[in-house]
Amino acid sequence: MTDLEGKWQYQSFRPEPIALSVGVAKPPFEAWSSVGDVTIDAGSKSGTLTFSPPPIAITLALTLTVTDGDPESVSISAVGALPNGAPFTNTLHGWLVPLDPSKPIATDNPAVIRGSIVQTSAAATPKFTTGFFVIKRV
Secondary structure: EEEOOOOEEEEEEEEEHHHHOOOOOOEEEEEEOOOEEEOOOOOOEEEEEEEEOOOOOOEEEEEEEEEEOOEEEEEEEEEEOOOOOOOOEEEEEEEEEEOOOOOOOOOOOOOEEEEEEEOOOOOOOOOOOOEEEEEEEE
């Protein structure tokens, strides 16, 4: 399995909510989160995701499970609290794939984690809001 230990950068995206509510056939996507800093600990089973303002400062504890395959899959639980103390949780599932999918993973085409995210707490945006994310090594 790939060693994920180290520093990464995170960002998530979601369909633009107003376009969805009025039935736009191909809704545009918008940034759901600001860019976050990910640190994955030795063993690739835990880490943190930290967002600095704007819009809010928050650190989420990450629990990771990497599963062998082609491609390898990565399941992530992200748990923390909003500044007001409300619980904030997300479940992510992604795959370790090349930055440029038309080429194999190599030094000049590193692996990234791409996948889907679902918010599993009611705080901040409605529970079960979904989108996609990208985590790339820095």
